[in-house]
Every structure is written in C-alpha cells, then in structure tokens.
Amino acid sequence: MKYILVHGTFDTDSTDEGEKWWQTQSLLYQKLSNAAQKTDTIETFRWSGENSHVDRVAAAKRLARKLRREADADGVTIIAHSHGGNVADYALNRLLPWQKKHVSVVTIGTPFLSVATSFFQRYSLLERILIFPLSMLYAYAVYSFGVFGLFGSDPVIDFFQPLFDFLERVEPVPGLEVDLLSLLTFLMFVILLKPIWLTALEQLYYQVHSRIFVNSRQRLVIHHDGDEAISLLKQVVTSKLAPITPAQVRSSFVSLVVPATVIFAIGLTLWFNSLSVDTRPVLFLEYIWENITEAWAGIFQETQLSVVTIPFYALGAALIPLYLIFWLLGSLLSVPLSRGMNSALHAAIRNAATGMSSGFKIKKVGALPELTHVVVPIPDQIARALADDTSLALGSRITELRRLLDIAGDVNADTFKMMNDSFQWNELIHTYYFRHDGFCDFLLEAMGKR
Numbered sequence: 335m336k337y338i339l340v341h342g343t344f345d346t347d348s349t350d351e352g353e354k355w356w357q358t359q360s361l362l363y364q365k366l367s368n369a370a371q372k373t374d375t376i377e378t379f380r381w382s383g384e385n386s387h388v389d390r391v392a393a394a395k396r397l398a399r400k401l402r403r404e405a406d407a408d409g410v411t412i413i414a415h416s417h418g419g420n421v422a423d424y425a426l427n428r429l430l431p432w433q434k435k436h437v438s439v440v441t442i443g444t445p446f447l448s449v450a451t452s453f454f455q456r457y458s459l460l461e462r463i464l465i466f467p468l469s470m471l472y473a474y475a476v477y478s479f480g481v482f483g484l485f486g487s488d489p490v491i492d493f494f495q496p497l498f499d500f501l502e503r504v505e506p507v508p509g510l511e512v513d514l515l516s517l518l519t520f521l522m523f524v525i526l527l528k529p530i531w532l533t534a535l536e537q538l539y540y541q542v543h544s545r546i547f548v549n550s551r552q553r554l555v556i557h558h559d560g561d562e563a564i565s566l567l568k569q570v571v572t573s574k575l576a577p578i579t580p581a582q583v584r585s586s587f588v589s590l591v592v593p594a595t596v597i598f599a600i601g602l603t604l605w606f607n608s609l610s611v612d613t614r615p616v617l618f619l620e621y622i623w624e625n626i627t628e629a630w631a632g633i634f635q636e637t638q639l640s641v642v643t644i645p646f647y648a649l650g651a652a653l654i655p656l657y658l659i660f661w662l663l664g665s666l667l668s669v670p671l672s673r674g675m676n677s678a679l680h681a682a683i684r685n686a687a688t689g690m691s692s693g694f695k696i697k698k699v700g701a702l703p704e705l706t707h708v709v710v711p712i713p714d715q716i717a718r719a720l721a722d723d724t725s726l727a728l729g730s731r732i733t734e735l736r737r738l739l740d741i742a743g744d745v746n747a748d749t750f751k752m753m754n755d756s757f758q759w760n761e762l763i764h765t766y767y768f769r770h771d772g773f774c775d776f777l778l779e780a781m782g783k784r
Contacts, residue, residue: 335370335371335373335374335375335408335409335410335411336374336375336376336377336404336408336409336410336411337366337370337374337375337376337377337410337411337412337413338377338378338379338397338400338410338411338412338413339355339356339363339376339377339378339379339412339413339414340356340378340379340381340397340412340413340414340415340418340419340421340422341354341355341356341378341380341381341383341415341416341418342383342414342415342416342417342418342419342443342444343383343384343385343416343417343689344383344385345383345415345416345418346380346381346382346383347380350378355415355767355768355769356378356415357378360768361768361769361771361774362768362774362777363376365774365775365778366778369778369782373408379393379396379397379400379412379421381393381396381418381421384689385417385688385689386689386691387447387449387688387689387690387691387694388689388691388694389689390417390420390421390424390689391424393421394420394421394422394423394424394425394428395425395428397412397421397422397425398424398425398426398428398429401425401426401429401433401434401437402429402433405433405434405435405436405437406436407436408436409436409437409438410436410437410438411438411439411440411781412425412426412437412438412439412440413440413442413777413781414439414440414441414442414444415441415442415443415444415767415768416442416443416444416445416563416764417444417445417689418441418444419439419441419442419443419444419446420444420445420446420447422439422441423439423441423444423446423553423703423705426439426552426553427705434552437552438552438553438554439552439553439554440554440556440777440780440781441553441554441555441556441557441703442556442557442767442768442777443556443557443558443561443563443564443763443764443767444555444557444564444701445563445564445567445568445699445700445701446699446700446701446702446703446704447688447696447698447699448696448697448698448699448700448704449690449694449695449696449697450694450695450696450697464521464522464525465522465525465526468521468522468525469522469526553703553705553706553707553708554707554708554710554780554781555701555702555703555707555708555709555710556709556710556712556777556780557701557702557709557712558712558717558720558721558763558767559717560717560720560721560763561701561763561764562762562763562764563762563764564699564700564701564764566687567687567688567699568699568700570683570684570687570688570699571684571687571688571696571698571699572698573680574676574680575676575679575680575683576672576676577676577679578672578675578676578679579672580668580669580672581668582672583664583667583668583671583672583675584661584664584665584668585664586664587660587661587663587664587667587668588657588660588661588664590660591653591656591657591660594656594660595653595656598656684696710780712773712776713776715772716770716772716773716776719770719772720763720766720767720770720773721763723766723770724760724761724762724763724766727760727761727766728761728762731761
C-alpha cells in the first residue's frame with residue numbers, strides 16, 4: 335500500500351521535514367509509520383497551496399498523472415486535508431474506471447466546491463477564433479436570403495455568385511456531393527451550442543460515473559460539524575449581502591446636484607464670455623491673454639460681470655430643476671442599482687473566499703462531495719474534545735490578540751500580517767485535527783475498516 339498525503343491551502347512547505355501534519359515529524363506521520371506494514375510507503379504531494387481554483391485544478395492534473403503511473407494492485411490511499419481534498423477528488427475524477435480501481439481518497443475537513451465554468455470559457459482558442467467569421471457568414475446568408483427574396487437580386491450576391499456556386503456543390507471525394515455552405519452552418523451551430531451540449535454530456539457522465547464505475551468506498555469523508563472553514567465558506571456563498579441600500583443610492587444622486595450645478599455655471603460663464611468678445615467661440619483665458627495689455631479696465635468689468643453675476647443667477651436657475659432631475663433618477667434607479675452593486679460586491683467576496691478566477695463560478699460549498707462516498711462520523715467524545723481543546727487554546731490567545739490590535743493601532747501596522755506572524759491558527763478545529771492524539775487514532779482505525 336502506498337499512502338500519499340495532500341496538504342491544504344496555505345499549508346505548503348519546501349521540504350518534507352517538519353511538524354506540519356503531512357511532514358515526517360508530525361503526530362499523524364509517526365502513527366501512520368508505526369501502523370504501516372514493511373512494504374507500505376508514505377510520501378507527500380506538495381502543491382502551491384494558494385487559494386486558487388486554477389492552482390487546485392493544476393495540482394489535480396499532476397496528481398492524476400502520478401496515479402496513472404504508480405497505482406497498482408497493492409493500492410494507493412490518498413489522505414487529504416482541507417482544499418487538498420478537492421485536489422484529490424478532482425484527480426480521482428480524471429482517472430478512467432480501470433485506473434482508479436486501486437485508488438482511495440480520505441478527506442478531512444474538506445469544503446467541497448461545486449464549480450461551474452463560464453459560457454465563454456468552454457470554447458477552445460480555435461473555436462473562439464472561428465466563432466466570429468462563422469457568425470458573420472451565417473448573418474450574411476440570412477441577409478442575402480432576405481434581400482433576394484424581397485427584390486429578386488442583390489449586387490453583392492451577384493458579385494460573389496461564382497463563390498456561392500462553388501460552395502453549393504463541392505466534390506471533395508469523387509461521387510460524393512457536399513453542400514459546403516450547409517456544413518459550415520452546421521459547424522457554427524455545433525460550436526455556438528457547445529457549452530449547452532457539453533454541460534448535458536457532463537451531467538450524464540457524472541450520473542453514470544457515480545452509479546456504475548465508482549466504488550462508494552473509494553471516497554471516505556470525515557468532517558466535524560463545527561469545522562470553521564466549511565461553515566464560513568458556506569455562509570459566504572449562500573448569504574445575501576446588502577450593505578448598499580436604495581436610500582444610499584438616492585442620497586448619492588441628490589449629492590451630485592451641487593457639483594453638477596457648479597460645472598453648469600462654469601460652462602455657461604465660459605460660453606458667455608466667448609460670445610461677448612467675438613461671434614466665434616474663444617476661450618475666456620485666451621481672450622484675457624490677447625487683450626490684457628490693451629483694455630484692462632474693460633476686461634475687469636466683463637470678467638466681474640461674467641464670473642460673479644452670471645454664475646450666481648445660473649446657480650439659482652439650475653439648482654431646482656437639477657435637484658428634481660437627480661431626485662427622480664435616484665428614485666427610479668435606486669432599487670436596481672443597489673441590487674446590482676450588492677450582487678457585484680457579493681460575487682467579488684465569494685470569488686475571493688473560494689479562489690475563483692475569471693471563467694469559473696462557484697455554485698455551492700458543502701461538507702460532502704457530489705459523487706458517491708462514505709461518511710464516517712467522528713465519535714462524539716473526540717468531536718467534543720476537538721471543540722473543547724480549540725476553545726481553550728483560543729481563550730488563552732485572546733489577550734495576545736488584544737495586545738496585537740493595540741500595537742497595530744499605535745504604529746499603523748498591517749494587523750493581519752502581525753496576526754499571521756503571531757498565530758499558528760491551531761486554535762481552530764479546521765487546523766487542529768492532526769494534533770489531537772485521539773483523532774489520529776480514529777482516522778487510522780477508520781481507514782483500516784475500509
């Protein structure tokens with residue numbers, strides 16, 4: 335048996351030596367080494383550890399290649415924590431049925447992500463290049479059909495008639511007559527509809543895959559109901575943030591009245607001065623520069639009249655209608671704009687928390703994968719011990735947290751950097767599993783029962 339340990343987010347290292355749960359000096363590694371047979375091997379699979387769906391998929395591809403080469407009758411068991419479980423799960427899904435026959439995955443505290451690929455992302459580079467000319471060709475075909483049907487002829491069609499005659503009848507193979515234009519049209523529809531039929535085929539594949547080819551015991555899921563990482567991500571994805579209210583949008587529109595009125599008054603002043611000097615438009619500053627040495631007194635009077643009198647009346651005349659216009663716009667647009675901005679804000683937070691990038695969309699987060707699996711509940715006494723130990727550890731760090739916040743406020747420091755430097759985050763259940771002796775014994779026992 336070969337055991338492969340896969341770490342989670344922000345838990346990587348450059349060496350296998352150390353005290354992280356997947357390194358050689360950790361409690362779990364030592365217990366697994368003692369329980370393993372002489373022919374068993376233990377190795378680690380390191381990846382970037384970045385909170386990025388792209389990085390997780392890239393790591394899964396590497397792990398899948400490794401499993402194709404090394405999986406044999408002796409079997410491979412992957413032990414994965416946190417997002418390392420997603421890496422392992424993606425890798426298992428990339429294997430063919432006979433390739434995954436001897437591969438098992440054990441996940442601990444994994445927030446399983448259901449990810450959708452954006453519509454445009456499902457096109458290859460070649461397809462993206464072909465979409466435009468094929469669409470133009472089809473649009474022109476529709477246009478030419480309409481023009482020819484209405485008027486009986488079209489000069490553009492007449493000009494390209496030899497080409498159309500060629501496209502209408504092509505014999506790439508002797509005796510095989512092909513309508514090339516129809517083939518191009520069919521190809522265009524196949525490409526344009528690819529995201530739709532590809533999604534349908536994927537759903538069919540996963541249904542058949544989960545029911546026939548996947549042994550449910552290939553996926554052993556262990557999770558704690560109090561795991562903070564899973565709960566937090568679920569709340570981020572499902573919660574409806576609404577920090578921007580319609581009233582705030584309306585007040586923002588109304589607040590634009592004063593700057594809009596000032597801009598209106600300045601524009602009116604410059605326009606008035608340009609007309610007072612000449613019939614042609616002349617900038618006010620240009621007018622001053624050209625005449626300052628000849629008619630200072632007249633310029634001063636005109637300037638005083640323009641800069642003081644005209645804006646004063648313009649401001650009073652424009653304020654009331656502008657206020658009504660912006661109030662009306664704010665009233666009409668406040669609800670859709672607030673919803674749109676809240677939706678965009680929520681999407682940005684959701685993507686940042688789950689590591690989604692352009693082209694991918696998170697649908698849901700759960701403690702269980704979509705495909706078949708076996709869930710082994712943590713015994714109550716171990717689950718309570720994990721919660722109690724982390725609560726005590728966190729309580730003992732509250733004083734340190736307060737001290738850091740005070741220091742950061744005094745020196746204007748990066749609070750989060752100071753917290754990361756001072757906290758190991760072992761005060762959370764999510765990062766404490768493998769430091770608990772009873773949990774490690776339970777994990778080994780659960781794996782042995784499989």
